Amino acid sequence: MSSKDKRKLYREFINWVEANNLLFLRFQELADCLEKYLLNEVFTSAQSCKLIGRKFLDVLDIKTNLNYNDPEIVQAYTVIHFLDRYHRFQMVYIRLIEMGIFPCPPYAADILDIGTGPAPALFAISDIYSLLKMFGRKNNIPEFASLRFQTDYVEPSESFRLWISLFSELSYSKEIKGVDWEFLYNVGSFEDFSGLDLHELKLNLRYDLIEELQSKQWREDDNDLLNAQYIIDHVQTDWKSKFRYDMIVFSNFLTELSQVETLLKEIRSAGYALRNRGILVVVGGRENSYPQIYARVIRVLKERLYLRNKTISKCIEIELQTNEMAYSYNSNFGLCLRKFYSAILKRFEEFMVLDCIPKEARRRIMKTINAQPSERKWGIHIFKKVSWRRRDKNKASK
Numbered sequence: 254m255s256s257k258d259k260r261k262l263y264r265e266f267i268n269w270v271e272a273n274n275l276l277f278l279r280f281q282e283l284a285d286c287l288e289k290y291l292l293n294e295v296f297t298s299a300q301s302c303k304l305i306g307r308k309f310l311d312v313l314d315i316k317t318n319l320n321y322n323d324p325e326i327v328q329a330y331t332v333i334h335f336l337d338r339y340h341r342f343q344m345v346y347i348r349l350i351e352m353g354i355f356p357c358p359p360y361a362a363d364i365l366d367i368g369t370g371p372a373p374a375l376f377a378i379s380d381i382y383s384l385l386k387m388f389g390r391k392n393n394i395p396e397f398a399s400l401r402f403q404t405d406y407v408e409p410s411e412s413f414r415l416w417i418s419l420f421s422e423l424s425y426s427k428e429i430k431g432v433d434w435e436f437l438y439n440v441g442s443f444e445d446f447s448g449l450d451l452h453e454l455k456l457n458l459r460y461d462l463i464e465e466l467q468s469k470q471w472r473e474d475d476n477d478l479l480n481a482q483y484i485i486d487h488v489q490t491d492w493k494s495k496f497r498y499d500m501i502v503f504s505n506f507l508t509e510l511s512q513v514e515t516l517l518k519e520i521r522s523a524g525y526a527l528r529n530r531g532i533l534v535v536v537g538g539r540e541n542s543y544p545q546i547y548a549r550v551i552r553v554l555k556e557r558l559y560l561r562n563k564t565i566s567k568c569i570e571i572e573l574q575t576n577e578m579a580y581s582y583n584s585n586f587g588l589c590l591r592k593f594y595s596a597i598l599k600r601f602e603e604f605m606v607l608d609c610i611p612k613e614a615r616r617r618i619m620k621t622i623n624a625q626p627s628e629r630k631w632g633i634h635i636f637k638k639v640s641w642r643r644r645d646k647n648k649a650s651k
C-alpha cells in the first residue's frame with residue numbers, strides 16, 4: 254500500500270471513529286469502570302479514604318522520590334491521573350495517525366512504554382489498534398484487519414503491575430457497539446529503565462540461542478560452534494526482531510533534569526532499539542524544568558548516529574506546529590472527568606473525611622471540577638528513526 258493510500262485510509266478511519274463517537278464511548282466506559290471500582294472496592298470506609306486521600310497532593314506534584322510501591326500512592330495516582338492521561342494518549346495517537354506517522358507497519362507493531370505507571374498510554378494504544386483492526390475488517394483492508402500488536406512496559410512498582418492486571422480484567426468485560434476492545438497484554442518484561450540496554454539484551458539472546466543449539470549437538474568442537482552461529486544468524490533469525498520497537502513512549506516519566514542526566518545512556522539505547530521509521534514520543538508538562546528536560550532529550554537523541562552492519566540511522570525530531578496539546582474541560586471528555594472527580598469527593602464527604610485531603614490538593618481538584626482554567630495542556634515531542642544503507646567500502650574504493 255502506498256503511503257498516499259495509507260493516509261487516505263487513515264483519514265477515513267478517523268472520520269469513522271469520530272462519526273461513531275468511539276473514543277468518547279470508550280473513555281466513558283473506563284471512567285465508569287474506574288469509578289465503580291473505587292467506590293465499591295477501595296473507598297469503602299473512612300479509614301481507606303483517609304489513607305489514600307492524604308496522598309493526593311504527593312501525586313499531584315509527582316515528586317521524584319515518591320514511593321510507587323506504596324499501594325496507597327498507586328490508588329491516589331490512578332484517581333488523579335489515569336483518565337486524564339488516557340485521554341491525552343487517545344489524542345496523541347489520533348494526531349500521529351493524522352500526521353501519517355502512527356506505527357502501523359504491515360501486520361505487526363511492537364510498542365514499549367517506559368515508566369508505565371497505571372499504563373494509560375497502553376490502554377489507549379490497545380484501543381486504537383482494536384479500532385484499526387475493526388475498521389480493517391469492515392472495509393476489507395488486510396493490512397489493518399490482520400494487524401498484530403504487542404505492548405510491553407518498564408515498571409518497577411509491583412503495586413502498579415497489580416493494578417494494571419486488575420483494571421485490565423475489569424475494563425475489558427464490556428462491549429460497545431460491537432467493538433471488541435483487545436485485552437491489554439499486561440506482563441511487563443522490564444523492571445528498571447536504569448541500566449536497561451536493549452541492544453545488549455538482544456546480543457545476549459543471540460549468544461544463548463547459539464549456546465543452546467550447540468549443546469544439542471553431539472560433539473563440542475569449533476565446527477559445531479560455527480555451524481550453530483550460522484544457523485542462528487541466517488536460518489533461525491526470529492531473535493533479530495526482539496527488543497526492537499515501532500514506538501517507544503515516555504509519558505511523564507522524565508520529570509527532572511537530574512534524572513535525565515543519569516539516564517542518558519538508556520535514552521540513547523531506547524533510540525537504538527527503534528526500528529526504521531519507528532517513533533519515540535515524549536510527553537510531559539510544559540512549565541518548571543520541562544523545557545530544559547525536552548531540550549536535553551532532543552540533544553541526546555539527535556547527536557547520536559547508530560551504526561549497524563549494513564545501515565546507519567539516527568533520530569530526527571518531527572517538527573510540530575506546536576509542542577503543546579490540550580483538551581477542554583467543557584468537552585464531553587472534560588465533563589466526564591469532572592463528574593468522576595466529583596463522585597470521588599462526594600464519597601469523602603459521606604464519610605466526613607474531606608479534611609484528610611491536603612488543602613492544596615482539594616483546591617486543585619476543585620479547580621478542575623469548576624473548569625478553571627478551562628483547558629488541560631501538556632507538552633509533546635516526537636522523534637522518528639531514519640535509516641540508510643552504509644556505503645560498501647570495497648565498492649567505494651574500486
Ligand SMILES: C[S@@+](CC[C@H](N)C(=O)[O-])C[C@H]1O[C@@H](n2cnc3c(N)ncnc32)[C@H](O)[C@@H]1O
Binds near residue numbers: 315367369370446504
Ligand atoms: C509519574 S509516573 C508516570 C506514569 C505514567 N507513565 C503516566 O503517564 O501517568 C512515573 C512512573 O515511572 C516509574 N519509575 C520510576 N523509576 C523507574 C525506573 N527506574 N524505571 C522505570 N520506571 C520507573 C514509577 O514507578 C512510575 O510508575
